[in-house]
Amino acid sequence: MMAPATTSRPTSATAPSTFTSSCTRRTDGVTMCAWRDSGTRIVPTSSTSTRCRNPATPTRRTSRSVNSATRRSSRRGSPPRSIPCVRCRIRNRRKSPPGRSARTRSRCRRVLSARRCACGIDRIRSWLTRTRCCFMRRCWRSCSLVLIAFVLAACPTKTEGGGGDGSFEVQDPLTRRLMDPDATTDERIDRVLAEAKPGNTAALPALLRVMRHRSQAAFLVVSDGKARFGYRTVELRETQKDTRSMERVAAIVALEAINSPVALPDLVLALDDVNEVVQNHAARALVRLGNRAGIPTLIANLDNRILQRETANRLLEEISGKQGFIADAGWAERQKGLAAWQEWWAGIQASDERLPIEGRAYQIGADAEADRRIGFFVDVVGQYQFLFHEQARKALIRIGEPALPFLREGVERARKDDNATTRAGIAQILETIDHPNGRELLRDLLTDASGSVRARAAEAFGNLAGKGAIAALQGVLGDRDPGVPIAALDGLGRIGGADALAVIRRYVPGEDSALQEAHILATFAASRGREQRDRTLAMLLGVSIATRNAAHAVLVRITGDDAGYDSLATESARKEAMERYRGLLGG
Known part of the structure; x- marks a missing residue:
């Protein structure tokens, strides 16, 4: 127990005020100070304070704001809470190592006190949250980062077969050998070409992986026994520079020698490879497969x-x-x-x-593994990843007529799974395959439970045109979903001719403004710009940007010229484009 220290300082011009401090050292070495005002009760102080606060004791780290706080607190008759007394500063100086500033010595006293703590990690953690010692905090953070780095280095990372793209962990020893990063390019090419043997289907997964390596493909198809078709998609996160184009060419040459239809979906995607030489060799391999x-x-x-x-x-x-x-x-x-x-x-x-x-050309049932792989690509059309179903849809479009049986099965599966995205994607694929079986499947999709699928099917019929398209689109003009008749009117405008124009004239759009605009544009497109010309041109100045874009798309389709029109341009610029279109249409 320390002797009490008494100091006096006037708090006003008439009534002096005297504060008495009573400092007590705790068992953990922290000094606690309590203040008493002369003739009054104990002045409230923080129970967690580790320094006494004597308003009469000067300190060299007192700033202007602290002096202001001291004067305001003194006028109120209560001690400030930011200035230590001389006795505690002397005690703190004795406990701290030499060669430190007053601010650092005050903090080092806390470090020495904490080192005596034997209460375990909780006590140290609570001390870390209380302390203001920047040096100790930095040490703690550095140790934490080192520990995290050690844990990450010790854990197995999912790196891709020496490629370093972080895609997935390659377990196949043949794939690791063909993609060995320690081997030279010539060695990897020789290893790949060594697998170019007719009927060597065991090397197909490794060769397909080499073919997709650094090709800017969005996903990779890997085996998964728990999946529906035995496959699953893995996102390819390849950000490194393309230095493996010759290895991909060698893989395509090996796949061409094996001549297995299992590689068909991946080869059609290789037509979009970042390297044109790879595209050329993929085209020849596809011809050998009948594509x-x-x-x-x-x-x-x-x-x-x-x-x-x-x-x-x-x-x-x-x-x-x-x-x-x-x-x-x-x-x-x-x-x-x-x-x-x-x-x-x-x-x-x-x-x-x-x-x-x-x-x-490949036919369903010719190879069980190829059937599963193509069927899996149909299911990818309905996945949430946009790039996945975009590339899968492109692959199925390029496969063409042989994909129609798989698309029919995909529609049935999608209806059971209530997946409208897959059905709409299949309708978008069918607009590029002009085949009676494809048209029959599109008619089936026109009666789908989802309005978006019906609209996609109507749009596909408009792009296909041909026999039966006008009758199919006429049957959905009275659909309860407004998007379906809008797509049907647009399709009839694309088909054009006297028959389509007669169907458009008989249709009554009602009071829906979107249907009225679609009816005007369809009449203009089907008549090839002879009817509804002024109203179509006036849409270029409309309030809605969607209306402007729709009118501009029809005008581009009829005239083959964009006339420098921009839907976001000023009204005067849009008027100039409108006059140019008027001149292109013959006044």
């Missing part, structure tokens, strides 16, 4: 850089059996050769002639 979806890609790459157009020209010569052009010739010769290849392809499509190296 011609890659030939337009080959023709497009003829107008590319020297290596890309050279490989495209060489592969087209192998596919067609005809002589192409010299890849490093002048621009005029290349354009002449490009026109010749385009003319050849148009003739092949018109005559349906079989190509020299073309295989037979």
Whole structure:
């Protein structure tokens, strides 16, 4: 117990005030101070305070704001709570190591007190939350970061077969060998080409993985025994620079030698590879599997850089059996050769002639594993990830007519699962497959329980046109969902002709403004700009941006010119575009 220290300081001009401090040292070494006013009761102080607060004792770390607080507190007759007394400062200085400032010595006393604590981690944690010692806090944070780093380093990370893209953990030893990061590029290519053996289906998963590596594909199909088709999707997070294009070419050459339809969905996605040489080799492998979806890609790459157009020209010569052009010739010769290849392809499509190296198109039931894989791609169309179902839809579009039985099964599964996204995606695929079975499936989707699916089916019929499209769209003009007749009117406007225009004229849109605008645009489109011209042009100045965009889309489709129109431009700029359209339409 310390002796009480008494100091006096006037709190006003007439009535002096005397404060008496009583300092007590606790068992853990912390000094507690209580203050008494002369003739009054004990002045309230914080029970957790570790320093006494004597208003009469000066301190060299007193700031201007503290002095102001001291004067205000003294006038009220109560001691301030920010200035330690001399006795406690001397005791703190004795406990702290030499060579520290007064502020640091005061904090080091707390550290020494905490070191004597033997109450376990809870006491230390509570001390850490109370203390203001920046040095100890930094030490604690540094130790925590080191501990976290050690735990993360000790835990197995899901890295992708040496690729370092963080996709998933590769368990297949063959895949790890083919994608070994410690091997050179030539060694990896030789290992991949060593698997190019007819009937070597055991190497298909590893080769497909190599083909998708750093190709900017959104997902990878991996085996999963618990899934419906035995597969699941894994997102590919490949952010590294593409340095494996030759390995992907070698994998496609090996898949072409194996000639298994299991690789069909992945090969059609390889047509979007970041490297055009990979696209060219994927196109030839698809032709051997009976799929011609890659030939337009080959023709497009003829107008590319020297290596890309050279490989495209060489592969087209192998596919067609005809002589192409010299890849490093002048621009005029290349354009002449490009026109010749385009003319050849148009003739092949018109005559349906079989190509020299073309295989037979895949049919459902030919390979059980291929059936499961294509069926799984149909289910991916309904997944939540936009890029997943976008790429799956593109793959099924390129597969074409052989995908129709799988799409029919997908519609039935989606109805059982109540998945409208899958059914709408299938309707969007069917608009690119002009086949009687596809039209029949679209008619079935026009009666779907979901309004969005019915609207998608109506839009698909409008894009397909042809036989039975007008009758199918006329049957849904009275649908209870406004989006369906709007899509049907747009489809009738796309089809055009006297029959479609007669159906549009007979339709009464009612009081719905969206239906009225759709009716005007459909009449304008079906008459090829002869009817409802002024009202369509007036929509370019409408209040709704959606109305402006819809009118502009129809005008572009009719005139083939965008007239420099921008729906977000000023009214004067939109009026200028409107006058240009008026001139294009002949006044």
